[in-house]
Structures are given as C-alpha cells and as structure tokens.
Amino acid sequence: MTVPDRPSRMLAPSRRAQLSLFASNFFKHPRMLGSIIPSSPFLVRRLLAPVDWARARVVVEYGPGVGTITREILARLAPDATLLALETNPEFVAYLGESLPDPRLQLVAGSAETIQAELSRLGLPPADYILAGIPFSTMPAACRERILGDSHAALADDGAMLIYQFSPKVGGDLRRLFSRVEKGFEPLNILPAHLYTCRR
Numbered sequence: 287m288t289v290p291d292r293p294s295r296m297l298a299p300s301r302r303a304q305l306s307l308f309a310s311n312f313f314k315h316p317r318m319l320g321s322i323i324p325s326s327p328f329l330v331r332r333l334l335a336p337v338d339w340a341r342a343r344v345v346v347e348y349g350p351g352v353g354t355i356t357r358e359i360l361a362r363l364a365p366d367a368t369l370l371a372l373e374t375n376p377e378f379v380a381y382l383g384e385s386l387p388d389p390r391l392q393l394v395a396g397s398a399e400t401i402q403a404e405l406s407r408l409g410l411p412p413a414d415y416i417l418a419g420i421p422f423s424t425m426p427a428a429c430r431e432r433i434l435g436d437s438h439a440a441l442a443d444d445g446a447m448l449i450y451q452f453s454p455k456v457g458g459d460l461r462r463l464f465s466r467v468e469k470g471f472e473p474l475n476i477l478p479a480h481l482y483t484c485r486r
C-alpha cells in the first residue's frame with residue numbers, strides 16, 4: 287500500500303503560507319482587506335468569465351493580495367500580454383515578487399490611484415481589462431471617485447472593468463460612470479460577493 291505524502295485534507299505549504307499571511311494582514315488592516323481569507327475559486331471563476339483571453343493584451347489588477355486571482359490570470363494570459371498589478375500592502379508585494387517570477391507580471395508597490403502614471407511609465411496602451419477587488423465602499427469618497435474615473439479613462443474603448451465587492455454600495459457610482467453595467471452575485475465566498483462588469 288502506498289502512503290500519500292500528506293493526507294488530502296491538509297493544505298500544501300504554499301497555500302498555508304498564503305492563508306496565514308492574508309489572515310495576519312487582515313488583523314492589521316481589516317478595512318483594506320475586507321475579508322479574512324482570499325477569494326474562493328467560485329468567485330475567481332465568475333470574475334474572470336467575461337474575459338476574452340485571445341484579445342487581452344493589457345490586463346490590470348488592483349489589490350492582488352497573495353496572488354489568488356493573479357495566478358489564474360497568468361495561467362490564461364497570452365505569452366506576449368502584460369499583467370500590471372498594483373498593491374498597497376508591502377508584505378503582499380514582497381510575497382508576490384518572490385512567489386510569482388513571471389516576465390508578463392509588472393508588480394507595482396502602490397495604489398490603484400497611480401494607474402494612468404504606471405501605464406504610461408511602462409509604455410503600455412489603454413487596458414483591455416481592469417480587475418478590482420479593492421474596498422471601494424470603505425475608502426474616502428474622493429479616493430473612490432478618483433480611482434473609478436481614472437480607471438474609466440485608462441480603459442480601451444472596447445475594454446471592461448470587472449469588479450467584486452462585499453457591499454453593493456459602489457453600484458451607483460459605476461452606473462453613473464459607465465455606459466453599461468452588468469451585475470452578478472457569488473454566494474460561495476467568504477464573504478458573498480457582488481460582481482460588476484462595466485463597459486465604457
């Protein structure tokens with residue numbers, strides 16, 4: 287009889303490290319994270335469903351955290367495409383820099399507020415997709431409006447902003463700014479999440 291390396295119910299060490307890094311940062315910055323654990327596979331699948339991977343050349347992710355969505359984006363992204371990830375938490379940035387050595391990933395230690403400056407610094411065209419799970423409902427209104435306005439301006443004409451939130455509060459801002467907003471909901475996540483597909 288062969289004995290498995292570890293019982294299937296145990297987590298791989300890298301997954302354990304991600305969960306523990308995420309949870310410890312939740313206790314330090316609860317409003318910046320919003321949840322004690324990273325997004326579930328159900329939420330990630332639903333969030334990424336609208337993406338046309340054959341067309342996506344510039345994808346931007348706000349708040350990659352420990353890279354739960356980032357890994358899934360990189361697994362689907364074309365070899366010549368770029369993923370620009372903006373993260374404010376220095377511990378997450380250090381972890382991602384070490385654990386995701388991928389030449390397509392441009393990791394920036396900074397806020398989503400710098401999206402336009404970072405796209406032009408890297409000489410990138412407007413984004414095909416911007417994915418965001420940053421806590422729009424708890425940040426100051428001026429900051430939220432600036433990030434949403436700059437994201438709208440940073441999108442290609444046929445681009446889309448894909449957002450998930452634990453509160454539906456941002457919906458009104460999105461409908462004022464974007465010409466088309468489709469709403470979804472994913473119950474299988476801690477916390478259940480509201481999703482928005484926003485097109486210019």
Ligand SMILES: C[S@@+](CC[C@H](N)C(=O)[O-])C[C@H]1O[C@@H](n2cnc3c(N)ncnc32)[C@H](O)[C@@H]1O
Nearest residue numbers: 319324325349350351354372373374375397398
């Ligand atoms: C709800 S967590 C999501 C983490 C990860 N995307 C996931 O799905 O598991 C929100 C993340 O956004 C980051 N964040 C919060 N405000 C931000 C901002 N203005 N710009 C960039 N990242 C931000 C937090 O540090 C955190 O990593």
